[in-house]
Amino acid sequence: MLSINNVTKTFGGVVALNKCATTVKQNEIVAFVGPNGAGKTTLFDTISGLIKPDYGNITLSIDDNTEELTKISPEKVANLGISRTFQQVRLFPNLTIQDHFIIAQSKNDMRLLAQIVAKNHMHEKDVPFHKKILEQYGIDRDLNLYVSDLSYGQQKLLQIAMAVMREHKIIMLDEPVAGVNAVVQKKIEDILISLKKAGETIMLVEHDMEFVRNIADRVVVMDEGSVMVDGTPEEALSDSQVLEAYLGE
Amino acid sequence: MLTGYLYNILIFSGIYAILTVSLNMAVGFTGLLNLGHVAFFGIGAYTSTLLTMNGVPYIVSLIVAGLVSSVFGVILMYAVRKLKGDYLALATLGFSFVVYSVMLNWSSLTRGPLGIPGIPKPELFGWTINTTSEYLVFTLIVATVSIYIINRITTSRYGKLLEAVRDDEVGLSVYGKPIFSLKVRSLAISAFFAGIAGSLFAHHITFIDPSSFYINDLVLLLTIVLVGGLANNKGVIIATVIIMLIPEALRFVDMPSSILGPARQMIYAIVLIGILLFKPRGLFGRIDLE
Numbered sequence: 001m002l003s004i005n006n007v008t009k010t011f012g013g014v015v016a017l018n019k020c021a022t023t024v025k026q027n028e029i030v031a032f033v034g035p036n037g038a039g040k041t042t043l044f045d046t047i048s049g050l051i052k053p054d055y056g057n058i059t060l061s062i063d064d065n066t067e068e069l070t071k072i073s074p075e076k077v078a079n080l081g082i083s084r085t086f087q088q089v090r091l092f093p094n095l096t097i098q099d100h101f102i103i104a105q106s107k108n109d110m111r112l113l114a115q116i117v118a119k120n121h122m123h124e125k126d127v128p129f130h131k132k133i134l135e136q137y138g139i140d141r142d143l144n145l146y147v148s149d150l151s152y153g154q155q156k157l158l159q160i161a162m163a164v165m166r167e168h169k170i171i172m173l174d175e176p177v178a179g180v181n182a183v184v185q186k187k188i189e190d191i192l193i194s195l196k197k198a199g200e201t202i203m204l205v206e207h208d209m210e211f212v213r214n215i216a217d218r219v220v221v222m223d224e225g226s227v228m229v230d231g232t233p234e235e236a237l238s239d240s241q242v243l244e245a246y247l248g249e
Numbered sequence: 250m251l252t253g254y255l256y257n258i259l260i261f262s263g264i265y266a267i268l269t270v271s272l273n274m275a276v277g278f279t280g281l282l283n284l285g286h287v288a289f290f291g292i293g294a295y296t297s298t299l300l301t302m303n304g305v306p307y308i309v310s311l312i313v314a315g316l317v318s319s320v321f322g323v324i325l326m327y328a329v330r331k332l333k334g335d336y337l338a339l340a341t342l343g344f345s346f347v348v349y350s351v352m353l354n355w356s357s358l359t360r361g362p363l364g365i366p367g368i369p370k371p372e373l374f375g376w377t378i379n380t381t382s383e384y385l386v387f388t389l390i391v392a393t394v395s396i397y398i399i400n401r402i403t404t405s406r407y408g409k410l411l412e413a414v415r416d417d418e419v420g421l422s423v424y425g426k427p428i429f430s431l432k433v434r435s436l437a438i439s440a441f442f443a444g445i446a447g448s449l450f451a452h453h454i455t456f457i458d459p460s461s462f463y464i465n466d467l468v469l470l471l472t473i474v475l476v477g478g479l480a481n482n483k484g485v486i487i488a489t490v491i492i493m494l495i496p497e498a499l500r501f502v503d504m505p506s507s508i509l510g511p512a513r514q515m516i517y518a519i520v521l522i523g524i525l526l527f528k529p530r531g532l533f534g535r536i537d538l539e
Contacts, residue, residue, distance in 0.1 A: 074419075090420030092417055092421070103424055109426075115402070
């Protein structure tokens with residue numbers, strides 16, 4: 001489905017990605033692990049189109065169509081079905097929770113004239129649906145609350161909800177449980193397990209090995225911008241190179 | 250006499266309300282610190298003046314004034330597409346100076362510093378708007394329609410996208426929204442209404458010269474938007490009326506006219522500094538000035 005082909009990216013003299021290559025199949029949950037600076041987030045940013053690689057390419061194949069993601073803008077990548085979250089939440093602090101849901105969900109919000117003449121352009125009919133999502137994600141807050149008033153954990157949950165609710169083929173989650181308390185971490189784990197059951201294709205950057213072992217079908221261990229080991233969680237997390245480089249054992 | 254004076258203040262308040270609410274769309278809602286707004290105002294004024302003086306019906310001139318300003322807005326946005334924040338502000342300020350210089354030096358078209366006198370009063374479908382009271386009604390109609398449209402945009406789902414551009418462009422791009430297109434459209438719409446305001450201004454005072462569209466006016470516009478509050482249309486309209494009225498008090502103070510002009514600018518500067526120091530979100534705003 002997603003093919004990462006020898007992607008190289010340097011920032012000045014720093015090699016962030018070095019001939020990085022792997023694939024992601026449909027309905028698969030792939031965890032990307034590795035020490036800080038291994039290139040995991042750079043890889044996610046490259047897949048999203050936020051960073052252009054120096055060499056190599058990334059392709060997305062759906063049915064008989066293949067698109068080269070590294071040649072198109074982040075907006076087009078997103079519209080091909082790549083949905084993602086960021087390690088540090090990137091929400092819009094002066095907008096409400098409902099505004100965020102509308103942004104994630106809506107496809108027709110660029111039709112300016114239609115919105116000027118529309119009777120009810122804020123889609124109040126979506127309110128029950130949005131309230132249901134809040135309930136599902138354990139965000140016990142009012143839809144009209146500004147997101148800057150949410151706790152960090154609630155912001156993380158909202159970001160995941162937005163990534164899931166928009167039409168997508170692949171969801172990329174960059175350290176979804178980093179910096180959240182145990183209750184929110186458990187909630188996020190439950191959400192991911194339900195997404196796994198629903199047959200979603202998920203790419204995940206995570207440091208919590210127990211979490212990775214429980215959720216991932218496959219683990220890609222990265223170091224210095226390259227793929228060091230690629231296999232099942234058992235294979236990858238018991239590899240001697242991995243234990244030495246990543247876990248320090 | 251006093252009625253005419255009051256009507257004039259209200260006419261200018263209406264014109265400046267269009268200008269400031271449209272500036273707020275770019276600066277407050279979209280986060281584009283556009284210091285070229287006064288240039289769009291000038292482009293609209295000159296376009297409308299030149300067209301009507303060459304026999305084009307006023308209603309056509311009014312709309313074309315908006316459209317020409319809007320086209321310059323699109324050109325400006327393409328030119329500064331790689332810039333953000335302070336750099337964008339500097340580049341758009343440069344645009345203001347360029348437009349001012351063109352108005353000043355393209356004498357065959359604009360009569361340069363001599364300005365263009367005798368601009369005809371608007372004529373709409375056989376009705377010539379001659380009196381101040383008629384012009385007030387006309388201005389209020391145009392201002393109401395303009396502000397209504399801008400308000401519809403900024404409170405719609407489209408407006409939420411503009412606010413999202415202001416808050417986090419990268420964050421928005423991963424939801425598949427075209428950031429550059431949103432910025433271009435925002436500046437084009439903002440410039441369109443500045444052009445409309447320029448037309449109203451020119452045909453009211455019936456004389457324009459480049460000095461009407463210089464940086465002094467830009468300071469006034471920014472002061473109003475910051476006092477009213479970024480991304481708050483109601484606040485900006487209230488601030489427009491307040492700030493248009495404050496300097497009028499000087500008329501009743503016995504001072505030479507050579508001091509009166511600079512005194513107005515001083516008042517704007519004091520208000521601006523006071524707001525930045527003590528109420529950085531403005532009187533009614535909720536967005537921090539960054």
